Amino acid sequence: MSGNNGQILDAHTVAEIEHWLGKYPPEQRQSAVLAALRAAQHQNHGYLTVEVMDAVAEYLGMPRIAVYEVATFYSMFETKPAGRHSISVCTNISCMLNGADDLVAYIEGKLGIKTGESTSDGRIHLKREEECLAACCGGPMLMVDHVYHENLTKAKIDRILEQLD
Amino acid sequence: MTDDGITIEVNGKSLPARKGQMLIEVTDANGIYVPRFCYHKKLTVAANCRMCLVEVEKAPKPVPACATPVMNGMKVFTRSPLAVEAQKSVMEFLLINHPLDCPICDQGGECELQDLAMGYGRDVSRYQERKRVVGDRDIGPLVQTEMTRCIHCTRCVRFGEEIAGLRELGATGRGEHTLIGTYVEKAMESELSGNVIDLCPVGALTSKPFRFSARTWEMRQMSGIAPHDGIGSNLHFHVKGQTVKRVVPAENESINEVWLSDRDRFSYEGLYSDDRLSTPMVKQGEEWREVDWMTAFEVIKDRLGLILNAGGPERIGALAAPTSTTEELYLLQKLMRGLGSNNIDHRLRQTDFGDDTEAPIFPWLGQSIVELEQLDAALLIGGNVRKQQPLLNHRLRKAAGKGAAIMAVNPVDYEFNYPLAARIVAGPGQIPAALAGIVQALLEAGRTLPDPSAAALLNGIQADANHRAIADRLLKAGKAAVLLGDLAMNLPGLPAVRYLSGIIAAMTGARFGYAGTAANGSGAWLAGAVPHRLPGGQPSPHAGLNARAMLERRLSAYVLLNVEPEFDCHDPVGARNALGGAQCVIAITAYRTSAMNFYADVLLPAAIYAENEGSFINVEGREQRFGAAVRPQGEARPAWKILRVLGESFCPGAFNLDDIEAVHAAIHADMQGIEPRNLDAWLRPDSLPWVNGALQRLTEVPIYSGDPLVRRARSLQRTHDAGDGMAHIAPGDAGRQGITNGDRILLKQGGETAELPAVIDARLPEGTLLLQAGNPACFGLGPETGEIEIGRA
């Protein structure tokens, strides 16, 4: 049923997947795919490789392509090496109306990278796109490593970026 | 009408409908067209393209017809200003990213998007921005991708999950970055993969072999019947001039639905192989000479005449491919029997003919193809149904999806695209014992033997958990079937396999059937192309020699109909020697091979497939006639005409059959009143076939190696299902000899040797070595089954 080809997933990842599998009916192993990918990404220094995704697919008994679909759909997964901190600027409607696009351009200029890229020192990854994060009333907003920052200004962004190690 | 019948009104017309139907089903059934891309009647509803928006009275906004269930009294408008405006807007969105270069797209002229853009699009695009561009991936030799054209309808993705049972294509990414593809570079492996070409509404997925070789409006569409497996899928040839450019399915709900296996779709390439024989040829001494038809017939008359005089008609034998038409097979047996010989057979790979006399009139599926879907349980014995009979398997897969227990007893643990409820993997010699175990389990469950003397076969047979599981599921099923596959038919010990399978069917009330016959295996039996039966299944007063005996007895003359014995016979070396040693070999063939140059004396070029006319009888006993779609190449003629002339020259007056209708009528006169029936009394073997511990050879025919046409289909030969040319060894057997993957090993069989690369194959039971038919490296070896030795080369 569940293999782990060549022990690609380490014991900690497997334990985490098993923890989530426990919450779903046994014939619904694929329900745990998001949690499994998150654990696998964490193990693999912040991004997923085909090999890692295949291991997750095998572990959960899912077609490989179905795992690729999930991993590429959700913005919390990276399929290429990415910087330590991840920044996503919401560019959905409310934030956009409040100038999100300018802020993206500002951050790009400041970091010298485009969205979807990481800084060469491996410090910051700027997500390719981020849709509404449900903080519309505080737009424009961005998220740094799962923490929300709202009512952004350029000055505020400068401060946020400075604090990242 | 049932009580879920309701009435709806569409565009002012009132239409009958059933509760639970989607609106688009009702409009389709009544010839009211609603534009669509993602909806397909054989796939689940995705409702993602929004092209099918229509107006429904009292609904606040347009609704998708494909995802809106009908309700009694519903008033629908498919062409109202609101509906049309919605449809036009969707079209504008779809065209935002779609290239507008139909003249250079292979789908141009048969593109659903192009058609609908004509009907619903604007003349001028308001979109000024850059369009999205997607790089292409190579997904194998059959399907060409041009993913910039994809409109993300996901038909191809749903097909993989719902029909092929193999998720290969998927939608990765999100929003504007969504890509349809395999994500990693990978060739499609489904035996049904070509269907995505038909499903794709645009030019994103098209036929790779056909690519850019013709335009739809240059081609004629002609009907035909697929010539490989016993299903007889209906198809259309797309013909330009006198060339078949491609093959697409013709819808027939009771046979192939809307699908076509890759083999049936792409085998047409074999029509245009370089080794087509285009003129009659005669060998004089060692020299081959092209001759006209009259000369060829005279030479045959002389040479066969000599043998008839010297040795008598029994010295002549005929071997026919079961992919020949009923008319050809009928005339061939008529010729042979007219000469005075019953030596005719089409069972070229069969080795055990022990229960011939009891065999059914023709190997019938035991039910209709559609009925397979309604089974609650099926036991498959000896066959790779998924790959060999893809559309029979599709029906079984549907049954499995509804909870049926599909089970297998196989010499190779073949992969299915649905979970098997139980399986037994037993070497070719152990299959009878495995079946006896199931009989034993049925006895334990309280069933009685239909033939009490069968008890003698069960001595020492123990039922294990697997046997019991199979017995249990068969007993619990309302509708069950026991189906013999192609591998089973070619095993030594066939009578025991057949007898025990029949007993299992009788004890469980299951239908007994044959799943593994070739395109016209049924027709061959009914036309009398067997040594012991006349047309219509009448027993022949004198039984002739079967295929194997004909070659072992070394006859003086052979007539071959569409056969390449080095590929098609149970014992390729034996066949080659027998034919090489004969005084006269006449090959009626579409191709000229180097082996024929060696053993044949007269080559008569035959029309094949799309060039031919006649009929096939499929596994369910359904006769399907077809006419020629293109002219035969060169001097080639339909084999029925060749055989008629040959017949007239030996038996004047008896072959007065002027056209194919007359031949057909003659066959039908003999087939009057035939009822398919499988459960005739079978011969009880005296004991279960016994095998010692020696390594047993098993030979499978790769799915693209089964007949001369498909062997020459170049694109299919490049797929993953083409033979790999390896010797497949069970892990245990390999371990004992220290053999690892890729090692070259020496095979020894009956004093002959061959050297092959090895692959360790965990699907095999210990003691079984699997080779693939048609591998030139094995031609030197003996028969397809039997003891074999291996060692390191």
Ligand code: SF4
């Ligand atoms: S490739 Fe064709 S069938 Fe598949 S999603 Fe795109 S348009 Fe639809």
Ligand code: FES
């Ligand atoms: S639009 Fe940015 S958080 Fe909702």
Ligand code: FES
């Ligand atoms: S056909 Fe109805 S939404 Fe696509």
